Amino acid sequence: QLEHGCALHTAARGGLSSVSSQDVPAERPREVFHTSESDPAKHTEQHEGRLYNIPLEEVKAVFPHGLPYRFQQQIRTFNEARVMVRRPALELLACLKGSNLAHPAVRYVIYGERGTGKTMTLCHVVHYCSRQGWLVLHVPDAHLWVKNCKELLQSSYNKDRLDQPLQASVWLKNFKTSNERFLQEIKTQKKYMWGKQESTEEGRPLGEVVEQGLARVRSASDAVGVVLREIKQQSHRGSFRLLVAVDGVNALWGRTTLRKEDKSPVCPEELTLVHNLRKMVRNDWSGGAIVTTLSQTGSLFQPSSAYTPHELLGKEGFDALDPFVPIPVANYSPREFESCYGYYLERKWLQHEKAHTEDGKAELRFLSGSNPRQLDRLAGPL
Amino acid sequence: TLRLICTTTAVQRKNVGASGPEKYTEAFIKKQIEEFNLGKRHLANMMGEDPETFTQEDIDRAIAYLFPSGLFDKQARPMMKHPTEVFPEQRKIQWGEDGRPFHFLFYTGKQSYYSLMHETYEKFLNVQKHQDQLIAQDLPLQKEKRNLAGSRWLTKIELEEMLLEKLSDDDYSRFIQLLQKLVALPCADIEENYIQKFCKEVPVQLQRVVIEPLQYDEQGVAFSTGEGKRKTARATAIVYDNGTGKITVNGTDILHYFPVLQDREQLLFPFQFLGRIGKHDMVCTVSGGGRSAQAGAIRLASAKALRSFVTEKEVEFMRQAGLLTVDPRVKERKKPGQEGPRRKFTWKKR
Numbered sequence A: 001q002l003e004h005g006c007a008l009h010t011a012a013r014g015g016l017s018s019v020s021s022q023d024v025p026a027e028r029p030r031e032v033f034h035t036s037e038s039d040p041a042k043h044t045e046q047h048e049g050r051l052y053n054i055p056l057e058e059v060k061a062v063f064p065h066g067l068p069y070r071f072q073q074q075i076r077t078f079n080e081a082r083v084m085v086r087r088p089a090l091e092l093l094a095c096l097k098g099s100n101l102a103h104p105a106v107r108y109v110i111y112g113e114r115g116t117g118k119t120m121t122l123c124h125v126v127h128y129c130s131r132q133g134w135l136v137l138h139v140p141d142a143h144l145w146v147k148n149c150k151e152l153l154q155s156s157y158n159k160d161r162l163d164q165p166l167q168a169s170v171w172l173k174n175f176k177t178s179n180e181r182f183l184q185e186i187k188t189q190k191k192y193m194w195g196k197q198e199s200t201e202e203g204r205p206l207g208e209v210v211e212q213g214l215a216r217v218r219s220a221s222d223a224v225g226v227v228l229r230e231i232k233q234q235s236h237r238g239s240f241r242l243l244v245a246v247d248g249v250n251a252l253w254g255r256t257t258l259r260k261e262d263k264s265p266v267c268p269e270e271l272t273l274v275h276n277l278r279k280m281v282r283n284d285w286s287g288g289a290i291v292t293t294l295s296q297t298g299s300l301f302q303p304s305s306a307y308t309p310h311e312l313l314g315k316e317g318f319d320a321l322d323p324f325v326p327i328p329v330a331n332y333s334p335r336e337f338e339s340c341y342g343y344y345l346e347r348k349w350l351q352h353e354k355a356h357t358e359d360g361k362a363e364l365r366f367l368s369g370s371n372p373r374q375l376d377r378l379a380g381p382l
Numbered sequence B: 001t002l003r004l005i006c007t008t009t010a011v012q013r014k015n016v017g018a019s020g021p022e023k024y025t026e027a028f029i030k031k032q033i034e035e036f037n038l039g040k041r042h043l044a045n046m047m048g049e050d051p052e053t054f055t056q057e058d059i060d061r062a063i064a065y066l067f068p069s070g071l072f073d074k075q076a077r078p079m080m081k082h083p084t085e086v087f088p089e090q091r092k093i094q095w096g097e098d099g100r101p102f103h104f105l106f107y108t109g110k111q112s113y114y115s116l117m118h119e120t121y122e123k124f125l126n127v128q129k130h131q132d133q134l135i136a137q138d139l140p141l142q143k144e145k146r147n148l149a150g151s152r153w154l155t156k157i158e159l160e161e162m163l164l165e166k167l168s169d170d171d172y173s174r175f176i177q178l179l180q181k182l183v184a185l186p187c188a189d190i191e192e193n194y195i196q197k198f199c200k201e202v203p204v205q206l207q208r209v210v211i212e213p214l215q216y217d218e219q220g221v222a223f224s225t226g227e228g229k230r231k232t233a234r235a236t237a238i239v240y241d242n243g244t245g246k247i248t249v250n251g252t253d254i255l256h257y258f259p260v261l262q263d264r265e266q267l268l269f270p271f272q273f274l275g276r277i278g279k280h281d282m283v284c285t286v287s288g289g290g291r292s293a294q295a296g297a298i299r300l301a302s303a304k305a306l307r308s309f310v311t312e313k314e315v316e317f318m319r320q321a322g323l324l325t326v327d328p329r330v331k332e333r334k335k336p337g338q339e340g341p342r343r344k345f346t347w348k349k350r
Helices: A002-014 A056-062 A069-078 A087-098 A118-132 A165-178 A180-185 A206-215 A217-235 A249-253 A272-281 A309-321 A334-346 A358-368 A372-379 B026-047 B056-066 B111-136 B156-163 B169-184 B188-196 B261-274 B291-309 B312-321
Strands: A051-054 A081-084 A106-112 A135-139 A192-194 A198-200 A242-247 A288-293 A325-329 B151-153 B199-201 B222-230 B233-240 B247-249 B281-287
Touching: A051 A056, A051 A334, A056 A118, A056 A165, A069 A081, A069 A372, A081 A118, A081 A334, A087 A106, A087 A118, A087 A325, A106 A118, A106 A309, A118 A135, A118 A242, A118 A288, A118 A325, A135 A165, A135 A217, A165 A180, A165 A206, A165 A217, A165 A272, A180 A206, A192 A217, A198 A206, A206 A217, A217 A242, A217 A272, A242 A249, A242 A272, A249 A272, A249 A309, A272 A288, A272 A309, A334 A358, A334 A372, A358 A372, A358 B261, B026 B056, B111 B156, B111 B169, B111 B188, B156 B169, B169 B188, B222 B291, B233 B291, B261 B291, B261 B312, B281 B291, B291 B312
Parallel strands: A106 A288, A106 A325, A135 A242, A242 A288, B247 B281
Antiparallel strands: A051 A081, A192 A198, B151 B199, B222 B233, B233 B281
C-alpha cells in the first residue's frame, strides 16, 4: 500500500495541481489512510477507505454552503478538508462518467440510516462535477426552505404562491460564489419584468438576474425561478453540463411547519422555491444528472426510524421521483473505520491515553457501532 | 488491637442472652415447651398429617400457608418455633440457697471469661511442657501448620453468646491474641480439639454457584445463555463464540435500540472487563422496565453467559467487580402521611 501511495503521488503531479500530504513521508503508515489523489475523477477502488485532501481555496469556491456543520468545524480545527472515499460515492462517479448526456437526466437518490455519510457523499460528487467543469446547482438542505421561515410574502408572479425572500437571497449569494464563470457565459432568452420599472432584456448574462435578485430582495424567489428555468432550457444544447444536487429532497413533498396569516398550514406546492425546484428535479431535460439525498434529521413529522425512500418521500414524492437509481450508504466498513481512527490519531484529536491502544479502538468501534456520526461525536470529548 | 474489618449478618444481631440475669424462669420455659408440643400436634391434626412425624419444616410450611404475609423481613412474619430457638439462652442463677456463688471466680464480675482465659493458658502451658519434653528427648518437632486461610476466629458477638456474658473489645482482643500465640507454637496439634471450638469455616462464595458448560449449535459454534434482571426488566442473552462483536437486541441493532451512549457503555462493560470486545456475537431479548433497567439486565445476562467461556479465576474477578450480582434496588413504596417514599409533606408552622 505504501507503493500505491507513492505511485499515485507521482502520477498526480503530472495531472491537475494536487496538494501533497504535508508531512515528510515518514516511518508511520500515514500513506495507508491518505491518498494524495486530490481529483475525484481519478478515484478508483484502490482509494476506497482513504481520505483525500481538498485545498481550502477550492472548499471556499465550490462549497460555500454545502458541507455539514460538524465537518466545517473539523475543517477549521484541522486546517484541512479531508474527505473519505467510499464505495457509494465511487459507484455514483462511475455512473456519472458513463452516463450519456443526450438522454434525459438520470436521478440518483442517496439514502441510508442517520449519520452514515449521505451528505458527504453528495459533496464528494459535487466536488467531482465542479472539477470537471459542470454547472452545479447545489441546494444544501431543502428542509431549510420549509421550516423556520420568518417572512412569507405573497408572490407577485402568481397570486396563490408564497415567496421566501431571505432563503432565496442566501441561496443566490452562494450560487454566485460557486458558479462565477457560468453566470457570465449563459445568456437569458426572454425578457423578464421585475415589477413595474425594472426588467432584464433578452441576451443579458445570467449574472444580472442574480444581481437583480440580490439587490431587490422582494423578487429574489422569482429570480431563483428564472435562473432555474434558463439553466434547464439551455442545458439541452450541450454548452455546459448541469448537476442538480439537492440535499434533503424529501422536504419537497412532505409537510411544512409554516402557516399563512390566517393560521392555515402551507403546502409545499404553495412555496415558489419548492415549486421551481420540483420542476428541476423532474427528468424532462437532458444534458446532466440529478443527485439527491434523503435526510431524516431535518425532516418534519417523520419517525426517526424511517430511512427508506418509500417512507421518507411518501407516495407523492416517490411517484414524482420514480424512476431513480437508489444508492444506499451504510456504516463504516472495518477498513474505513481503521482509516478514520488512524486519521484522528494522527491529527492528535484523540488525546486520551487509552484511545491509542487496541482495546480503545475496539471500544470505540463497539460504542459507535461503526456509525460515522457516532464516532465523530464520541471522539470529540476524548 | 484487633479490628473487625469484614462484617457478616451475625455481627449485626444484638446479643440478648448476655444482657442480664434471667428474665424467663425455668418453669416458664418448660411450660412454653409443653404448649409448643401440644400446638404442634394440633397443627398436624388441622393439616391432616400424622402428629408423630411432623417436622419443623412441615410446621414452617403450614404456618406460611395459614398466615400468608407479604412482609419483606422474614423475622417479622408469623412463625412457630421451638422455645429454645425463640427465647435466647439465659444464664441460670449463679448462687445457691445460702447465697454462696457456685463458681470461684464469681466476684470478678466476668466469671466465664476469666475461667476461659485460665483454661486457655493452661493448655498453652501444657503445649510448652510437651515441647520441652520433645526437645529433651531430641525428637523432631511436628510442623504441620493448620490451614488458616479458610477459617476465621469467632467474632466478639459469637463469643459473647458462647459465654453468656458481656465482653469488652479489650477482653476479646486479649483472648484472640492468646489463641494466636497458642496456635503459633509448633506442637499445638495436641490441643487441636480445643482450638476447633473457636474457629469457623469461611465458605468460598464461588463454590456455591454452578457454571454451565458450553453448548454447541449446528455449525459447531460454541454458545451459552444467561439471564439477568434489574428493577422490572428481564433479559436473556445468548453469547456466540467466533464473532465480530455484533449485538442484536429484540431483533434490532444496539445502535437503534439504545441511542444513548450510557446504555451502550453498560453493555460494553462485561466484554471490556474480560478483554473480549470483538470476539463474541450476542443475541438478546429483553422486556419490561425502562431504558436503563433494560441495559442493566442485559449486562447481567451477558456476564452470566460469559462465565462459561472464561477461567474460574476470571469468574472470581467478575464477581468481585460486581458484574454477577443482581442489583437489589427497586422502587421504594410510598408511605401514607408522606408525599413519597422519603419526602414528607411541606411543614407548615401553623
